[in-house]
Amino acid sequence: DAYPPSADEEGDPVTLAEARSTTFAHRRKVFLVSTPTIRGLSRIEQEFEASDQRRYFVPCPHCGAMQWLEFERLRWEKGRPETASYACNACDTLITEHHKTAMLEAGEWRATAVSTDPHHVGYHLSALYSPIGWKSWEQIAREWLAARGNDEMLRAARNTLLGETWVERGEAPEWQRLADRREVFAAQIPEGGLFLTAGADIQKDRFEVDIWAWGRGLQSWLVDHIVIPGGPDSPAAWAELTKILGRTWQHANGAVMPVAKLAIDTGYEAAAVYAWARAQGFEQVVPVKGLEGFNRATPVSGPTFVDATVGGKRLRRGARLWSVATATFKIETYRFLRLERPEEDQPNPPGMIHLPDWADSEWLKQLVAEQLVTVRNKRGYARQEWQKLRERNEALDTRVYARAAAWIMGSDRWDERMWRQLEDQAGVVTAVPDVGGGGANAAGEQAPTPDPSARQAGAPPTTPRRKRQTYTPRFMR
Numbered sequence: 001d002a003y004p005p006s007a008d009e010e011g012d013p014v015t016l017a018e019a020r021s022t023t024f025a026h027r028r029k030v031f032l033v034s035t036p037t038i039r040g041l042s043r044i045e046q047e048f049e050a051s052d053q054r055r056y057f058v059p060c061p062h063c064g065a066m067q068w069l070e071f072e073r074l075r076w077e078k079g080r081p082e083t084a085s086y087a088c089n090a091c092d093t094l095i096t097e098h099h100k101t102a103m104l105e106a107g108e109w110r111a112t113a114v115s116t117d118p119h120h121v122g123y124h125l126s127a128l129y130s131p132i133g134w135k136s137w138e139q140i141a142r143e144w145l146a147a148r149g150n151d152e153m154l155r156a157a158r159n160t161l162l163g164e165t166w167v168e169r170g171e172a173p174e175w176q177r178l179a180d181r182r183e184v185f186a187a188q189i190p191e192g193g194l195f196l197t198a199g200a201d202i203q204k205d206r207f208e209v210d211i212w213a214w215g216r217g218l219q220s221w222l223v224d225h226i227v228i229p230g231g232p233d234s235p236a237a238w239a240e241l242t243k244i245l246g247r248t249w250q251h252a253n254g255a256v257m258p259v260a261k262l263a264i265d266t267g268y269e270a271a272a273v274y275a276w277a278r279a280q281g282f283e284q285v286v287p288v289k290g291l292e293g294f295n296r297a298t299p300v301s302g303p304t305f306v307d308a309t310v311g312g313k314r315l316r317r318g319a320r321l322w323s324v325a326t327a328t329f330k331i332e333t334y335r336f337l338r339l340e341r342p343e344e345d346q347p348n349p350p351g352m353i354h355l356p357d358w359a360d361s362e363w364l365k366q367l368v369a370e371q372l373v374t375v376r377n378k379r380g381y382a383r384q385e386w387q388k389l390r391e392r393n394e395a396l397d398t399r400v401y402a403r404a405a406a407w408i409m410g411s412d413r414w415d416e417r418m419w420r421q422l423e424d425q426a427g428v429v430t431a432v433p434d435v436g437g438g439g440a441n442a443a444g445e446q447a448p449t450p451d452p453s454a455r456q457a458g459a460p461p462t463t464p465r466r467k468r469q470t471y472t473p474r475f476m477r
């Protein structure tokens, strides 16, 4: 399941591997093993469902009833995972874990379905069967409790502990619900915002640029929405875009912040984008290209080097291009948008998205303009793809690019020290949430220790100010 889906049908790695075995005709044996991932995408789940679906049946030590172990029958006292035991599905008596060795010895594989191909057998086993001394029922209960409320951790727990697929929720949140929870910001950049990134979308007749502020746990705030009339043919439009790089926005604490990184889409008129990006230098501007499909572990890859023409001169490998698995950041964005507001006095959950009161209905509709659907090709292999529900979706695209810019800066890997440093720069004093830094990354992985040199390079500039500037909000068209 971890193999990325291939762009063309013939390149599917499972198909290719199976094709290698045809030479051996009836003597061949094909063995597929995997931890399942996402419902609808999981190859191993599809294979298992086509098999005779064998489960390992073990006897209840109390009544002898044969049964396979399901997580739903694991019981523990509230808040006490150390009391985890298993409720027999026949007599409902609690089975403590020390019986497990004898149960496993007396168990047997039993088919629970009829396979379409009689030679196709499938076996399923969860961590509940781990022999004594390996993963215990207590640990399973503990890990499950720890994952509560965090979709990424629950997904990992479902996949790795239970061997079950995760059902991705790809439906768009209601724009009206987002409108209801817009907030009045105390300044252009509210207290928690620690650096700014921008996403720029290039259209035939205009550029759309959204500025996002990012804070601990990848909370984010929409700071500005700028529409520049004129398309890539217009030097005036490019000049306006250049001005954004020199602008600053007012932080609630008096500091002003420029855009630390602007990610610009190269999907339309790439040559013009490369030329402009090259002229701005590599530090503040990153050209990006959207890729099909998911890549949860590495949603952004690059840079690769592409040719650019600047001032009529062709520069070989003159521009840098980053590839963004947009699907991964879209699902993250919708997951973040569905987060419930915390109770009063409670910290915001990681990933919380804050929308200002000036965000209008058109912008909100653009943000939720897509949904994730599962499509199957002729061979029955499934993949998930984002489909537009309406024509205009620039707010979602620019959000994804701004998010990619934050990723490129290293925000998913920053440690506590880095977040403290950003807070010092912005003059922000915030309560440290117990979730720590970048705890809500798209990959749902443990944050590795950042490379100190990368950290310095990624440190966004902020300019402290003595005098507070008048706050002039920009309104959307």
Ligand SMILES: [Zn+2]
Residues within 6 Å of the ligand: 060, 061, 062, 063, 064, 065, 088, 089, 090, 091, 092, 093
């Ligand atoms: Zn029983």
